[in-house]
Amino acid sequence: xxxxxxxxxxxxxxxxxxxxxxxxxxxxxxxxxxxxxxxxxxxxxxxxxxxxxxxxxxxxxxxxxxxxxxxxxxxxxxxxxxxxxxxxxxx
Amino acid sequence: xxxxxxxxxxxxxxxxxxxxxxxxxxxxxxxxxxxxxxxxxxxxxxxxxxxxxxxxxxxxxxxxxxxxxxxxxxxxxxxxxxxxxxxxxxxxxxxxxxxxxxxxxxxxxxxxxxxxxxxxxxxxxxxxxxxxxxxxxxxxxxxxxxxxxxxxxxxxxxxxxxxxxxxxxxxxxxxxxxxxxxxxxxxxxxxxxxxxxxxxxxxxxxxxxxxxxxxxxxxxxxxxxxxxxxxxxxxxxxxxxxxxxxxxxxxxxxxxxxxxxxxxxxxxxxxxxxxxxxxxxxxxxxxxxxxxxxxxxxxxxxxxxxxxxxxxxxxxxxxxxxxxxxxxxxxxxxxxxxxxxxxxxxxxxxxxxxxxxxxxxxxxxxxxxxxxxxxxxxxxxxxxxxxxxxxxxxxxxxxxxxxxxxxxxxxxxxxxxxxxxxxx
Numbered sequence: 001x002x003x004x005x006x007x008x009x010x011x012x013x014x015x016x017x018x019x020x021x022x023x024x025x026x027x028x029x030x031x032x033x034x035x036x037x038x039x040x041x042x043x044x045x046x047x048x049x050x051x052x053x054x055x056x057x058x059x060x061x062x063x064x065x066x067x068x069x070x071x072x073x074x075x076x077x078x079x080x081x082x083x084x085x086x087x088x089x090x091x
Numbered sequence: 092x093x094x095x096x097x098x099x100x101x102x103x104x105x106x107x108x109x110x111x112x113x114x115x116x117x118x119x120x121x122x123x124x125x126x127x128x129x130x131x132x133x134x135x136x137x138x139x140x141x142x143x144x145x146x147x148x149x150x151x152x153x154x155x156x157x158x159x160x161x162x163x164x165x166x167x168x169x170x171x172x173x174x175x176x177x178x179x180x181x182x183x184x185x186x187x188x189x190x191x192x193x194x195x196x197x198x199x200x201x202x203x204x205x206x207x208x209x210x211x212x213x214x215x216x217x218x219x220x221x222x223x224x225x226x227x228x229x230x231x232x233x234x235x236x237x238x239x240x241x242x243x244x245x246x247x248x249x250x251x252x253x254x255x256x257x258x259x260x261x262x263x264x265x266x267x268x269x270x271x272x273x274x275x276x277x278x279x280x281x282x283x284x285x286x287x288x289x290x291x292x293x294x295x296x297x298x299x300x301x302x303x304x305x306x307x308x309x310x311x312x313x314x315x316x317x318x319x320x321x322x323x324x325x326x327x328x329x330x331x332x333x334x335x336x337x338x339x340x341x342x343x344x345x346x347x348x349x350x351x352x353x354x355x356x357x358x359x360x361x362x363x364x365x366x367x368x369x370x371x372x373x374x375x376x377x378x379x380x381x382x383x384x385x386x387x388x389x390x391x392x393x394x395x396x397x398x399x400x401x402x403x404x405x406x407x408x409x410x411x412x413x414x415x416x417x418x419x420x421x422x423x424x425x426x427x428x429x430x431x432x433x434x435x436x437x438x439x440x441x442x443x444x445x446x447x448x449x450x451x452x453x454x455x456x457x458x459x460x461x462x463x464x465x466x467x468x469x470x471x472x473x474x475x476x477x478x479x480x481x482x483x484x485x486x487x488x489x490x491x492x493x494x495x496x497x498x499x500x501x502x503x504x505x506x507x508x509x510x511x512x513x514x515x
Contacts, residue, residue: 014406019397025346035498036346037346037347039337065402
């Protein structure tokens with residue numbers, strides 16, 4: 001896994017992207033949302049941002065055991081409540 | 092009876108000289124996996140072996156097995172940058188790591204195995220006034236706890252480490268440092284081998300190539316582990332698999348406050364003595380910590396790669412970062428070539444501190460969440476974890492490092508980075 005495919009910019013070096021968070025299970029409570037991780041070895045659903053590119057927020061489906069990227073799409077409105085920090089912090 | 096290595100001494104060296112190389116025996120091999128044990132330790136790395144050693148030595152547990160998926164020392168005990176120190180800010184952390192550092196000082200004698208503890212000094216560099224204030228605060232917290240710490244200005248730094256020119260123009264200039272003289276390095280492989288030998292001598296069965304794939308339970312109590320070599324009954328089970336504690340959580344169906352990230356290290360070609368101590372150079376967008384191994388290679392490490400992974404394949408850009416930071420700090424390294432680089436999987440906990448606690452069952456324990464600070468913790472972790480497992484009560488040293496702290500809000504957030512493991 002050396003590149004990630006951005007829907008706007010195409011395949012770009014991984015360095016341009018920043019991993020934000022592994023998504024919690026659906027129905028997770030506030031504690032689980034912040035602190036608990038399921039650590040699925042086969043499929044992990046994550047938020048990334050193309051910080052050094054178009055700055056789009058991405059929903060990435062990945063296999064952390066072998067590094068294959070299964071799917072990348074834009075985060076749709078309502079998918080993620082952006083935190084104050086993540087909105088303002090630069091890479 | 093297995094024939095294991097004899098006690099090492101000047102006398103044993105002489106006898107070996109006289110008897111030829113046939114005198115030397117394997118350190119730990121030859122154990123056969125039995126059907127049942129009092130305690131099964133999963134993971135033959137530093138923490139697993141140290142836990143088994145202390146269970147046998149301090150608590151007299153007779154039937155102990157250490158099960159290892161691959162080879163002894165294949166994981167992070169063989170992949171770290173060998174640095175030991177106890178310069179932590181939070182009392183819960185610095186008391187623990189200081190206990191560990193004291194054990195490092197006598198470990199070679201305790202294990203009868205030279206682990207090459209070298210107290211060459213750990214230098215945390217400051218690049219701004221704000222940094223100096225933060226380091227002074229950390230140093231003061233340490234000194235209050237009786238741990239050695241010295242704040243150095245550029246003149247003191249130049250005296251202690253003449254190879255570093257503090258006046259060189261850098262994007263992040265060097266304005267001072269926090270020095271811990273007793274910090275330094277330990278030969279990492281020797282730690283695994285030394286603990287393995289000492290544990291095997293006390294009757295611990297070390298079984299390599301034996302992967303644990305599940306835990307069997309009855310009536311809410313764990314009864315044993317399913318392994319790639321069949322079922323093994325166990326009264327108590329300890330997971331010491333840091334780097335893969337997340338996977339253990341998945342196996343036990345427990346959500347863990349842990350993400351698994353990669354951390355890289357690299358080593359240059361060997362050269363004559365060039366770097367006298369351990370340098371840690373952290374600035375907003377990069378980091379390098381470097382030291383020179385006894386063989387002469389400059390060992391370097393830096394930030395995490397930044398996203399969860401179990402692949403042990405480091406990212407090129409991080410390697411570049413680390414090397415650039417190293418050359419910015421010590422331009423004389425520019426002509427060296429990197430010989431090898433590698434990555435290890437790290438349990439990154441949500442507050443940057445470790446976890447030694449029960450998990451899911453009353454008789455199953457987890458020793459993990461070490462982030463990138465597991466190696467220096469090995470001696471204290473083994474002793475404290477063994478006490479918890481043998482007596483059922485966590486000793487004071489680790490009583491704050493529970494799994495429940497994330498729910499109660501008593502976090503041990505050393506860096507104040509919040510619940511973002513990638514930034515711890």
